[in-house]
Amino acid sequence: MPIDWDADADFGSVVDTLETVRLVRRSSAAPSIDVAAWRFDSEAIALDDPPHGSITTAWTKTTDWQLPTPGDGIAPAVGDSIVDSEGRAGVVLSARWLRARTRWLCRTRRVELSGAQAELFDAETPAFAQHPFGRAFVGWRLLRPALPGVWLPGYEGFSLAERRRLLLDCGATLWPGDRLRSAQSGAFLIEEISAPRSPTGPQTLLVAPAEGK
Numbered sequence: 001m002p003i004d005w006d007a008d009a010d011f012g013s014v015v016d017t018l019e020t021v022r023l024v025r026r027s028s029a030a031p032s033i034d035v036a037a038w039r040f041d042s043e044a045i046a047l048d049d050p051p052h053g054s055i056t057t058a059w060t061k062t063t064d065w066q067l068p069t070p071g072d073g074i075a076p077a078v079g080d081s082i083v084d085s086e087g088r089a090g091v092v093l094s095a096r097w098l099r100a101r102t103r104w105l106c107r108t109r110r111v112e113l114s115g116a117q118a119e120l121f122d123a124e125t126p127a128f129a130q131h132p133f134g135r136a137f138v139g140w141r142l143l144r145p146a147l148p149g150v151w152l153p154g155y156e157g158f159s160l161a162e163r164r165r166l167l168l169d170c171g172a173t174l175w176p177g178d179r180l181r182s183a184q185s186g187a188f189l190i191e192e193i194s195a196p197r198s199p200t201g202p203q204t205l206l207v208a209p210a211e212g213k
Contacts, residue, residue: 019085021065024145026079032142037082038066044112058202059112063090067104076106081145087120089146111169111202113148120146121180123170140179144170149180152204163191166205174203179210186211 018036025032041064065082069075076082076095083089090108098105124140149168166188168180180188188207 021067021085022083022145023067023076024081024083024089024142026077026081026143035067037068039063039084040066061090061110061112062093063108063110065104065106065108066098067106069101069103076104082106082108083145087146088148089144091144111148113150113167113169113202118148118150119182119184121149121168121182123147123174124179124181125175126177126179143178144173147180149182151185163206163208164188166207167202168205169202170205174205180205180207 018038020034021037023033023035042061043063044059044061067076076092078092078095080092080095081089082092088110090110093107093109095104095106097103122142123144125143126137127139127141128135129138147169149166152165152167166180168174174190174193176190176192178190180190182188187210189210190205190207192206194204
């Protein structure tokens with residue numbers, strides 16, 4: 001008797017440790033989607049030389065995920081982000097089909113930062129539309145979700161006109177003019193990024209409040 005097996009529909013019925021995650025696409029043309037995923041391997045490695053010494057502790061965490069094949073054909077790609085059920089985001093380092101193309105296997109990496117003023121930030125980039133007289137700003141597009149960051153000391157008691165320094169796990173994906181949003185602290189525009197820019201790991205940013213922008 002043949003077995004009636006639907007790889008997409010039956011994924012949740014045979015795996016009992018699924019969690020709902022959000023796949024955030026790096027490309028603005030592809031929408032974010034929520035899927036049931038299986039976190040089946042995870043490794044955390046403490047950084048030998050934590051940034052800014054005793055201000056914060058830092059470690060990298062690598063996680064492997066199995067995702068069902070979305071019926072609409074949207075597939076994960078390197079540079080996308082997977083946001084877990086606790087709101088923590090990891091960048092997709094690799095994505096490939098498992099045997100028989102029933103599921104995707106994705107490996108993600110994130111840097112964990114902990115400190116007295118640690119927060120999660122959504123990174124946004126300006127979006128423009130082409131008009132007959134040139135490009136026009138139309139809003140902000142989500143670029144990277146849930147990036148861990150720690151406020152660095154020396155800017156206590158700041159006013160809205162003052163700048164602050166932020167240690168953020170953004171790699172080399174952000175640029176001056178992009179915006180950061182936090183539920184705790186509000187919105188900030190990136191003015192400067194420390195050099196050299198590392199493709200993996202935290203960067204020190206100089207940011208200014210972006211209220212009303």
